[in-house]
Amino acid sequence: MxxxxxxxxxxxxxxxxxxxxFxxxxxxxxxxxxxxxxxxxxxxxxxxxxxxxYFEKPSSSTLVLCFPKWTFNCPPVTYFLKEITCENLFMIITYGGWGEKRYADFYRKLALKKIKKVEVFLVKKRKVLENITEVIEEIINWLNPCISSFGPQKIKKLR
Ligand SMILES: Cc1cc2nc3c(=O)[nH]c(=O)nc-3n(C[C@H](O)[C@H](O)[C@H](O)COP(=O)(O)O)c2cc1C
Structure with a gap:
């Protein structure tokens, strides 16, 4: 991963x-x-x-991608998605507070054109700033069933 x-x-x-x-x-x-x-x-x-x-070429079949919610499009991320290939993509989108569900849906559909399995997790910016430990815990729980089925990925204890 x-x-x-x-x-x-x-x-x-x-x-x-x-x-x-983690x-x-x-x-x-x-x-x-x-x-x-x-x-x-x-x-x-x-x-x-x-x-x-510009980015290092991915070498795994499973990628996690964190990026911000920008109106309708985040052009460097759209470029990244056009260039890469993988089998599983977990997108984590941080947003200020509006229009995030439509945006998540847009990127999920865009990625599904070439990637078999795509999941999206939305995180409000304020939550990252106020309680990042809880956010990480939620993300680990979200990723956990998928990660364990992809091999011996070692997940550190959160606390
Ligand atoms: C160009 C631009 C457009 C944005 N549009 C939205 C938006 O439509 N909805 C929203 O909730 N936040 C919007 N934001 C706020 C970001 O999604 C939010 O602050 C995000 O957490 C920033 O992530 P970053 O610090 O990794 O860039 C926008 C920010 C920028 C710079």
């Missing part, structure tokens, strides 16, 4: 890093060129639009 993340303001990064610690893996960043907020805001209104991103 590999954990990837794209993060603009650090929330998805914080989550990916904490989760990685799963004993190194998080891999999806990087893109530095652009201001209004540039991304504008692009986020265009569904399916990819924007060139």
């Amino acid at each position: 590999e954990i990837y993340y794209y993060s603009f303001t650090g929330i998805s990064k914080k989550l990916a890093e904490s989760l990685s610690k 799963l004993n893996v190194k998080p891999k960043e999806i990087k893109t060129s530095s652009k201001p907020y209004f540039f991304w805001l504008l692009l986020s209104f265009i569904p399916y639009l990819p924007f060139k991103a």
